[in-house]
Amino acid sequence: MKELRDRVAVITGAAGGIGMASARALSRRGAHVVAVDHAATPELAADLSSHGARAVAHVADVSRPDVFEAVRDRALDEFGRVDIVMNNVGVLTNGLPEDIPAAEWQRILDINLMSVVRSNEVFVPLLLSQGEGHIVNTSSVAGLFTYSYDRTPYAATKAAIVHLTEALAIYLRPKNIGVTLLCPGPVLTNIANDIPSFGPGAPLRLPFDEFELLDPADVGEMVAEAILANRFFLPTHPAVLDLLRRRVEDWDGFIEYQISRKPKT
Ligand SMILES: NC(=O)c1ccc[n+]([C@@H]2O[C@H](COP(=O)([O-])OP(=O)(O)OC[C@H]3O[C@@H](n4cnc5c(N)ncnc54)[C@H](O)[C@@H]3O)[C@@H](O)[C@H]2O)c1
DSSP: OOOOTTOEEEEETTTSHHHHHHHHHHHHTTOEEEEEESSOOTTHHHHHOBTTBOEEEEEOOTTSTTHHHHHHHHHHHHHSOOOEEEEOOOOOOBOOTTTSOHHHHHHHIIIIIIHHHHHHHHHHHHHHHHTOEEEEEEOOGGGTSOOOSSOHHHHHHHHHHHHHHHHHHHHHGGGTEEEEEEEOOOBSSSTTTTOOBOTTOOOOOOOOTTSOOBOHHHHHHHHHHHHHHTOSEEESOTHHHHHHHHHHHOHHHHHHHHHHSOOOO
C-alpha cells in the first residue's frame, strides 16, 4: 500500500497499548480508524481523529461469534470500505502446564486465536472483492520461541497466529493483499496487569535481557511503515533473530540453555 491517506483501518484492542499506538500512527498518516475494543472509552474516537482523518470507537468483545460482521457493517456504514485489518487483541493467563484448566485454555483460544479466524472469515472476502488491502496480525516473540512454561495457552495461540499469518501471506500477496506478522518483544502496556493465575503460581519468566522495553508509540510507527513497505515479518526486537538461529541449529541445546536461565522476579 503506497499511501495511507483516506484508507480505512479496523484495529482490535485499540483502546490501549500497541493497538492504540498503531491507530494513532495510521491516523497521523491520514487513515480513518474503526477502533474495536471491549473497553468503552468515550474519548477514544476524538483522541484518534487527527490530520483530517476520522475515527469511530466500536465497543465489542472479539471472542463473541458474529462480532466481525457487526464491525464490518459499522465500518462500511461510516466509511464505505475497509483497507486495513489489524487483529491485535491478546491476553495472558498464568500457571504451570498442569494447573491451567481446559476452560481457561478455551477462553484464551477464543480471544487470541479464534478472533483472528473469525475476522478472516469476514474481512478476507471483503478485501478480495476490493482487490487490495492489508492484514496485520499481532503475534509475539512468544509465538516464535518458548521462553517460559508459565503461559502455555498464550504461547500456543501466538504460535498458531504465526502459521496462520504465513499461510495468509502466501495466499493473499499474489492477490494484491499485503500481510504483516507483528512479533513484539516486551512493550510497556497494560498487558501484564491483573493476569488470572492458576495453581500455586509459576515464577514469571520473561524474554531475555537483550530485549529492551519499548514504548508502544515506537511499535505503532513500525506497524504503519510495515504496511507502507508491504513487509511480512515485523519483529520489534531484532535480537530475536539470533535466538531463532541458535534454536534451529541446536534445539536440544537451546532447551538446556532455557532451563539454565533463572526466572526473573
Ligand atoms: N506488551 C507486550 O509486551 C507484548 C509483547 C508481545 C506481544 N504483545 C501482543 O500485542 C497485542 C496488544 O497487547 P498490548 O500489550 O497492547 O496489551 P494491552 O492490554 O495494553 O491492550 C490490549 C487491548 O485489548 C483489549 N481487549 C482485551 N480483550 C479483549 C476482547 N475480548 N475484546 C476486545 N478487546 C479486548 C483491552 O481492553 C486493551 O485495550 C496482544 O496481542 C499481545 O499479545 C504484547
